[in-house]
Amino acid sequence: MADILLGLKEFSITFFFILYYWIQAIILAFIPSSWRAKDVAGETVLVTGAGSGIGRLIALRFARLGCRLVLWDVNDKGNEETAKQIKALGAYVKTYKIDLSNRDDIYSVAAKTKEEAGDIDILVNNAGIVTGKKFLECSDNMIQKTFEVNTLAHFWTCKAFLPGMMERNHGHIVTIASSAGYLGVNGLSDYCASKFAAVGFDESMRFELEMMGKEVKTTVICPFYINTGMFDGAKTRWPFILPILEPEDTVNKIVDAVLCNQHIVMLPKSLYFFMALKGVVPTKVLALICLYFGASNSMDDFKGRQKKIE
Numbered sequence: 001m002a003d004i005l006l007g008l009k010e011f012s013i014t015f016f017f018i019l020y021y022w023i024q025a026i027i028l029a030f031i032p033s034s035w036r037a038k039d040v041a042g043e044t045v046l047v048t049g050a051g052s053g054i055g056r057l058i059a060l061r062f063a064r065l066g067c068r069l070v071l072w073d074v075n076d077k078g079n080e081e082t083a084k085q086i087k088a089l090g091a092y093v094k095t096y097k098i099d100l101s102n103r104d105d106i107y108s109v110a111a112k113t114k115e116e117a118g119d120i121d122i123l124v125n126n127a128g129i130v131t132g133k134k135f136l137e138c139s140d141n142m143i144q145k146t147f148e149v150n151t152l153a154h155f156w157t158c159k160a161f162l163p164g165m166m167e168r169n170h171g172h173i174v175t176i177a178s179s180a181g182y183l184g185v186n187g188l189s190d191y192c193a194s195k196f197a198a199v200g201f202d203e204s205m206r207f208e209l210e211m212m213g214k215e216v217k218t219t220v221i222c223p224f225y226i227n228t229g230m231f232d233g234a235k236t237r238w239p240f241i242l243p244i245l246e247p248e249d250t251v252n253k254i255v256d257a258v259l260c261n262q263h264i265v266m267l268p269k270s271l272y273f274f275m276a277l278k279g280v281v282p283t284k285v286l287a288l289i290c291l292y293f294g295a296s297n298s299m300d301d302f303k304g305r306q307k308k309i310e
Contacts, residue, residue, distance in 0.1 A: 028260075037259035041066030046113065046120045048100060048157065049127030051078025053228035054176065056085075057251040058124055063091035065255075070117050071095045072109065073127070100127050101148035103156050110160035119168065120161045122258065125154045125198075126176040130230060132302040135189040143190045150194035154201055162216070166209075171216040174258055175202040179222050179266060182275050183290070187299035206263065219258050223267040225298070226250055233303035237294025241270050 028036070045062045049055035051073035059069050063086045071086075071093060073079040079095045086093040094117045098109045113120070128150045131142045158173060165171025180188055181195030202220040209216050225231045226245045236242045245267055257265045266272050274293075278286055290296045 033256040033260050037256065038261070040122065040259065042068070043121035044068040044070060044118060045122040045124065046070040046072065046157075046161070047124040047126055048072045048098075048153070050082050050095075051075040052082075053230060054226060054247060054251060054254075055124075055126040056082045057247055058126060058254060060085060060089070061251055061255045062122070063089045063093070066091070067122070068092040068117070069094070070113055070120065072098045072100070072113075074099055100153040101145055103152070106153060106156040107160060110157065114161075114164070119164050121165075121170065122172045122174065123157060123161050124174040124176065125157055126174075127153065128176065128178075128230075130188070130191045130304060132187065132191075132231075132299060132304050134187055138190050146190045147194050147197070150191070151197040151201070154198060158205065165216045166212075166214050169215045172258060172261075173202075173205070173216065173218045174254075175199070175218070175220040176254075177202070177220050177222050179224050179271050179275075181220075181222055182266075182271075183278060183295070185299065186296045187302065217261045219262055219265065221254050221257070221265045221267070222271065223250055224271065230304060231302065233301045234298050235294065235301060236298060237292075242293060242295075243268060 040062070045059070045067045047055050047059045047062075047069065050059045050069075050071035052075065055073070056078070059071060059082055063069055069083075069086050069091060071079050071082055073082075073095075074097065076095075076097050079097065083093045083095045094113070096109050096113060099105045129146060131138050131146060133142070154175060162171070162173065165173075175198055177198045178191070178195040180192040181197075181199035184192045199220055199222065202218050206218040209218065223245055224242055225234045225236070226247055228247050234244070236244055250267055253265065253267055266275065274289075277289070281289070287296070
């Protein structure tokens with residue numbers, strides 16, 4: 001009898017909090033992000049892949065919020081251009097050239113970063129690469145490089161900076177993943193797999209931190225194609241439902257989500273519907289939906305940045 005009463009009590013408490021958090025989420029959805037955003041002025045933000053595209057824009061947005069910036073990129077020229085723009089805003093910035101496919105290089109540059117720039121408060125794992133080839137057209141080196149940059153680099157950067165965040169009980173890890181981290185896409189097998197892994201890593205790490213009672217937040221960003229050149233040639237059949245995203249608007253939504261400690265962000269919002277649908281419809285129905293909305297042939301005319309990955 002005592003076990004039954006204990007079980008009922010546990011169920012009641014769990015059910016209460018399910019309702020509480022559900023109602024909380026609905027209410028927060030209608031509150032402007034500017035009303036509940038945290039103050040990050042003075043915090044140190046590290047952005048990987050900061051030399052161009054989304055990485056550069058994220059770094060500039062945080063600089064405007066009064067943050068100190070640390071920029072990591074393999075592209076020295078692009079990284080220095082980003083730094084120049086940040087300096088023009090009057091913000092602190094340090095740049096480091098790094099090969100994110102090399103674990104030893106990550107640990108070495110991380111140690112140098114901590115020595116020269118201090119503790120990292122917000123880590124933005126943004127750097128990513130895409131081959132855009134069918135599976136059997138991808139060389140072994142291409143596949144390995146994709147995972148090293150898009151997935152494994154997240155493990156090594158977090159191993160380098162998470163302990164300090166946990167010790168201070170303060171920090172935020174941001175994973176720039178993709179909608180391809182929830183739904184497989186024809187012609188993106190290696191990319192999708194790497195982003196599925198990144199999404200799973202974020203979720204598992206968030207649960208670990210919560211179970212340890214640590215105030216280190218995580219946010220995973222899952223956008224559709226963004227108009228930065230990385231997915232040049234990719235197309236969408238219904239742009240009013242699944243538009244190619246504009247970089248500036250996307251970055252504003254990314255940073256707003258970080259400021260509000262939002263866990264998962266899908267862009268555009270229509271993706272929430274499609275991801276929920278995936279969990280309830282038969283596989284053949286999902287395939288027809290993907291075909292109808294153009295997801296199955298969105299990479300047919302892919303060109304990308306024309307940078308060879310070897």
